[in-house]
Amino acid sequence: MSRQGMTTQLVHLDRKNNNIEQGAVHSPTTNSVLYEYEDAQGIIDVFQGKQAGHVYSRSSSPSVSALQEMINELEGGEGALCFATGMGAISSTFLALFRQGEHIIVSRYLFGNTRSFMGTLESFGIQISYVDVTKLTEVIDAYQPNTRAVFCETIANPVTQVADIQSIGRYCKERGILFIVDNTMTPFVIFNAKAMNASLVVTSLTKYLSGHGNVLGGAVIDTGNYDWQTFPNIQPQYQNGDASQWGLTQIKKKGLRDLGATLAPQSAHAISIGMETLALRTQKACDNALKLATFLASHEKIERVFYPGLSNHPQHYIAREHFHDGYGAILSFTLAKALDVVALLNALELVICATHLGDNRTLALPVAATIYAENTAKERAQMGIDDQMIRLSVGIEDIDDLVSDFSRALNKFNQPG
Structure with missing residues (x-):
């Protein structure tokens, strides 16, 4: 079968992607906080990352995993993580990946709450340079030997400046640094972040993806464009198995798990329903x-x-x-x-x-x-x-x-x- 249209994919993605029992077309809402293992070795293996599974819903649940798989497929990524809010996704990602003394180049036109969080990072000793991301030259001029990433939004809120995304993505690839893109204003039905060399995509699920003003959520998607074996901050305990998962694993463990910005199963369900008409x-x-x-x-x-x-x-x-x-x-x-x-x-x-x-x-x-x-x-x-x-x-x-x-x-x- 030829590739289906976007609305067809959105309407049928849940029932096709996820194991849904008894003919239901939507993934069930799993409200359990804990998950039983009849064989104790199973919970050990899940804790140690040797097999997939759920142990505690602060870190994962079947409902949230189903939504993550849907979002990841639509973004064409290597994996996705969902959070309680868009700011939860951003803060968990940055705090999990960057260290004191490192440098990040960010858009001068950042959304107010995101800009406020950048100030928090500065108070932790992370250097921030604010540049006009409509001009590649400003990004290049801001680069330092300790630069780890460039971060921008596709369309700025509220003055609608549009970043020179393709040029910045190409430059980040050449430099071997992360390119983190917030595509909240231009979800995947409008914009292909992966094609622009974005390394990580962050988005507020509260906005266009859910669409109805009735649920909060956020997500980060690894596009597969970045080689995590070259990133100096991956902790040794997460340098196991498939290297394409190292970044998300550290974000999940040091961001989602430790900071606790967990998306509720009921919210995951509401977002997946909203996505059908995106x-x-x-x-x-x-x-x-x-x-x-x-x-x-x-x-x-x-x-x-x-x-x-x-x-x-x-x-x-x-x-x-x-x-x-x-x-x-x-x-x-x-x-x-x-x-x-x-x-x-x-x-x-x-x-x-x-x-x-x-x-x-x-x-x-x-x-x-x-x-x-x-x-x-x-x-x-x-x-x-x-x-x-x-x-x-x-x-x-x-x-x-x-x-x-x-x-x-x-x-x-x-x-x-």
């Missing part, structure tokens, strides 16, 4: 985002719209080359200076004022005063964040209704003078 939801949301961005860009009360699908976006051609079936569903715009951001948000009736992304509903948020309130004005300026900026996570509503909601709300204000 391709359909993403395509609709991306289509809506482009049309809404086009409308807002032509409105006299909007100063500027930030969306990679617009031809005047600084990285439009990079986005057009690397993303397929859409440019993502996040956009931001700056309201004319004479207008009040809070008043506009209060005037919207359909669009919800809430902090979240990737929901079926369109969400709006005043950026500077909320998710970037802890950053200084100078830091916000470096990231391109204006006090008049509003971020939108565009949903799957009928586009005419979204345009009508913004048109009506904007028309409540007098012409800026």
